[in-house]
Amino acid sequence: xxxxxxxxxxxxxxxxxxxxxxxxxxxxxxxxxxxxxxxxxxxxxxxxxxxxxxxxxxxxxxxxxxxxxxxxxxxxxxxxxxxxxxxxxxxxxxxxxxxxxxxxxxxxxxxxxxxxxxxxxxxxxxxxxxxxxxxxxxxxxxxxxxxxxxxxxxxxxxxxxxxxxxxxxxxxxxxxxxxxxxxxxxxxxxxxxxxxxxxxxxxxxxxxxxxxxxxx
Amino acid sequence: xxxxxxxxxxxxxxxxxxxxxxxxxxxxxxxxxxxxxxxxxxxxxxxxxxxxxxxxxxxxxxxxxxxxxxxxxxxxxxxxxxxxxxxxxxxxxxxxxxxxxxxxxxxxxxxxxxxxxxxxxxxxxxxxxxxxxxxxxxxxxxxxxxxxxxxxxxxxxxxxxxxxxxxxxxxxxxxxxxxxxxxxxxxxxxxxxxxxxxxxxxxxxxxxxxxxxxxxxxxxxxxxxxxxxxxxxxxxxxxxxxxxxxxxxxxxxxxxxxxxxxxxxxxxxxxxxxxxxxxxxxxxxxxxxxxxxxxxxxxxxxxxxxxxxxxxxxx
Numbered sequence: 001x002x003x004x005x006x007x008x009x010x011x012x013x014x015x016x017x018x019x020x021x022x023x024x025x026x027x028x029x030x031x032x033x034x035x036x037x038x039x040x041x042x043x044x045x046x047x048x049x050x051x052x053x054x055x056x057x058x059x060x061x062x063x064x065x066x067x068x069x070x071x072x073x074x075x076x077x078x079x080x081x082x083x084x085x086x087x088x089x090x091x092x093x094x095x096x097x098x099x100x101x102x103x104x105x106x107x108x109x110x111x112x113x114x115x116x117x118x119x120x121x122x123x124x125x126x127x128x129x130x131x132x133x134x135x136x137x138x139x140x141x142x143x144x145x146x147x148x149x150x151x152x153x154x155x156x157x158x159x160x161x162x163x164x165x166x167x168x169x170x171x172x173x174x175x176x177x178x179x180x181x182x183x184x185x186x187x188x189x190x191x192x193x194x195x196x197x198x199x200x201x202x203x204x205x206x207x208x209x210x211x212x213x214x215x216x
Numbered sequence: 217x218x219x220x221x222x223x224x225x226x227x228x229x230x231x232x233x234x235x236x237x238x239x240x241x242x243x244x245x246x247x248x249x250x251x252x253x254x255x256x257x258x259x260x261x262x263x264x265x266x267x268x269x270x271x272x273x274x275x276x277x278x279x280x281x282x283x284x285x286x287x288x289x290x291x292x293x294x295x296x297x298x299x300x301x302x303x304x305x306x307x308x309x310x311x312x313x314x315x316x317x318x319x320x321x322x323x324x325x326x327x328x329x330x331x332x333x334x335x336x337x338x339x340x341x342x343x344x345x346x347x348x349x350x351x352x353x354x355x356x357x358x359x360x361x362x363x364x365x366x367x368x369x370x371x372x373x374x375x376x377x378x379x380x381x382x383x384x385x386x387x388x389x390x391x392x393x394x395x396x397x398x399x400x401x402x403x404x405x406x407x408x409x410x411x412x413x414x415x416x417x418x419x420x421x422x423x424x425x426x427x428x429x430x431x432x433x434x435x436x437x438x439x440x441x442x443x444x445x446x447x448x449x450x451x452x453x454x455x456x457x458x459x460x461x462x463x464x465x466x467x468x469x470x471x472x473x474x475x476x477x478x479x480x481x482x483x484x485x486x487x488x489x490x491x492x493x494x495x496x497x498x499x500x501x502x503x504x505x506x507x508x509x510x511x512x513x514x515x516x517x518x519x520x521x522x523x524x525x526x527x528x529x530x531x
Contacts, residue, residue, distance in 0.1 A: 041501060045501075046282075046285060046286060046297065047281075047282035047296070047495045047496065048286060048296070048349060048495055049501050050493065050501055050503060051349075051493075053501065107501055107502060108505075109505075110504055110505065115488075118488075119488070122483075123486060123487060123488075125486055175486065176486070178347070179290070179294065179397060179467065181394075
C-alpha cells in the first residue's frame, strides 16, 4: 500500500509541487528575482536601475527557457535524465518573462497604454518579445498534471511552441543591442544548437525496424 | 512642461543674482565632497578654475557617481560599467593632437599648447544618449571655435573630423577576438556646427579634470546632438571638404546619420526617441520618463544651422 503524501496546502502544491528537489529548484530559481527587486528598491542597481532590473529579468527568462530545452538533448546524448525538473524550469521561464513584461509596462512605460501598444505594433524587437511571451502563456497554463492528462498526445505538440518562444526570445535580445556584443550571440547560439539538435535527432540515421518503432 | 532655455537666464533677468550664484557654489561644494568620498582619481588635488557661462542650464545636475560610472566608451568594453572599471589604464599625459587637412597651421600639438590661454568655462549641459537616457553634466572646457581659429582653417574647409586614440595595450575593448567597432572611432561635424558657441572641447567635469571613463584628457561636447557625437579622448582633428564617414553611420547607416541631432519626432528605427529617462532623477527604480526636446532643448541657439533642411531625411 502506498504511503499517503504529506499534507500541503492546495496553493503550495499547485505552485511548488511535492517533490523536495523540485521545491528547492523553484525557490532557488526565484532567488535572482527577489535579489534584483531588493537591490532595485534599495538603490543598489547603479545609475539606471530600471534598465538593469528589466534586462536581468528578461535574461533569466531566457536562461530558464534554454535550461528547459536542454533536458531532452542531455538525456538523448547519454547524460542524466532530469525530466522531472523540466516543468519547473519552463514555469520559471514563464514567471521571469511575466515579471520582465510587468516591469516594462509598469515601471519603464509607467502604464502608458497607447505608448505600449504603439511599441508592440511598431518596434519589431518588442513585437517579437511580446510574441515570445504570448506563446509561453498556453504552455504555462497547461504545465500541470490534469492538463497533461486531458490533452494527451496533443500536449506534446502544443509544447513544441517552446521552440518558437526560445527562438523569439533570443532574437528579441539580439535586436535590442546597438552592436554585436558577445552575450546575446552566445544565447542565440545555444538556442540554435538546441533546436538543430532536435532536428538532427528526428532525422538521425536508424536501422529500418527501430525507426518505425520509436516513431510511434 | 517648460524647460527654460539658456537665453531665459541672462544675468540681467535674474532678480537675486547673489542667491543664484551661491546656490551653485553650494551645489559644487556638495559635489566636491561626493567626489572626495567616491572617486580617488589623481586630479582631485588640482581643481580647474573656470568661469560661468550663460549657456549653462539651471536644471539639477546628475550626481557625479552616475556621470562617472554609467558610460558608453566601447574602447573599454560595451557594458556601461566597463569604462569605469577599465579606463584607469589609459595614459593621458603627454597627449598629442594631430591637426591636419585644410588648415594653415597643421601640426602635432601638445594638448596644453592647443588650449593654452583660452579661458576655461563651465558649461552645464543636458546630455541625451541615443539609447533614451539623459544626464545634466557640468563640463569644463573651451569653445572649439577658439581652438579651430588657432589652427586657421582654410576657406575650402567644410567639415571637421575627429578621431579617438587607438591604443590596444591600454584599451581592452580594442584588443581580442571580439571587437564591437572598427577603430579608430571617428566623428564629424559641419564646420559651422563646430564653430557654434555651444560646441566645446571639454577637459573637465564637476570642476576637476576629466576622469578617463569620460574621455580624458580631452573630448568633444555637442549638447544638441546624441551623445555618441561627442567623441572622447581625441587625438586627431582634420579639416576636410568632404563629409566624414563617422563610426556609427558606417556601422549602421539606416539607424545613425551624420547629423544625429536630438529630435523627438524622428524615431530610432528600433525605438522611440520621444521620451527619455533622466539618470539619477527620482527615487531609484521609479523614474518617470520625460519628453525629449528638439535639439535637446537648444533649438533657440542652433535651429538656424538647419534652416530649410529636412530633419527627417538628414537624421
